[in-house]
Amino acid sequence: xxxxTALAALTLTLTLLPAPAHATEVGSSRTxxxxxxxxxxxxxxxxxxxxxxxxxxAGIGFASFGYARCRDANGHLYHCDDAGFVSVHADYLWQENxxxxxxxxLDWHIGVGGRLIFDNAADRSYVYLIARMPLGLDFAFARPGxxxxxxxxxxxxxxxxxxxxxxxxxxxxRFFF
Numbered sequence: 214x215x216x217x218t219a220l221a222a223l224t225l226t227l228t229l230l231p232a233p234a235h236a237t238e239v240g241s242s243r244t245x246x247x248x249x250x251x252x253x254x255x256x257x258x259x260x261x262x263x264x265x266x267x268x269x270x271a272g273i274g275f276a277s278f279g280y281a282r283c284r285d286a287n288g289h290l291y292h293c294d295d296a297g298f299v300s301v302h303a304d305y306l307w308q309e310n311x312x313x314x315x316x317x318x319l320d321w322h323i324g325v326g327g328r329l330i331f332d333n334a335a336d337r338s339y340v341y342l343i344a345r346m347p348l349g350l351d352f353a354f355a356r357p358g359x360x361x362x363x364x365x366x367x368x369x370x371x372x373x374x375x376x377x378x379x380x381x382x383x384x385x386x387r388f389f390f
Contacts, residue, residue, distance in 0.1 A: 243359055243389035250274075250365075250385030254300040254328075260361075260387055266308045270324065270347070274300040302328035302381075304347050304367075316355040323348050328369065328381070343379050345369030361387040 244262040249255075256274030263269060275298075304326030312319040323346070330341040349365030367381040 246361060246387035246389040248361075248385055248387035250363075250383040252383035252385075253381050254302065254383070256300065256302070256383075258385060258387065260306075268306045268308055268322075269303070270306050270326070271303040272301070274302075298330050298332040300328060300330050302326060302345070304345070306347065308351065311350075318353040318355075320351040320353070321349065322351060322365075340373065341371055342373040343369040343371050345379075345381065347381075359389045361389060363387070 246260040248258055248260075250258050250272065254272070254274035256272035258270065258272035260271075261269045304324040306322045306324035308320050308322040310318065310320050326345055326347065328341075328343040328345055330339075330343070332339040332341065345367045346369065347365050347367040349363055351361055351363045353361050363385055365381075365383050365385070367383075369379045369381065371377050371379050
């Protein structure tokens, strides 16, 4: 939590420094971003802008590095620290501008995608397939022009094995080049 606070303070400080107002580089001259997200799933992530506000987003996460949810034999969720799952997700995003004010650009995105969870539980292994619809806010700055912090919520439906609702909530940051 201290690292996130320090990163937010640094980003805010760099944003408030005097600079000429011009467009951010994220999504225009810098179209490839890599970073990380915290939450469910905690993951290493990437984003590729493919033009006209469209982007591909993907990530790979490991339960042992963050918050994990497990299901007991009755299907009830509980917090588990010793879960051994790997999560892979990929989404197609449509991104639109909400606010462009001086050094700040605020976009929102909506998308469609999927998530696979490979869960190595103590009694047996499970594979979950989740259809998801990410919805989020993306922040970009004129200075530094290569950072994109974001917040996202992704409701989904677990298709395999049983049918139930799922929700992913994350905070993250991408560095574009």
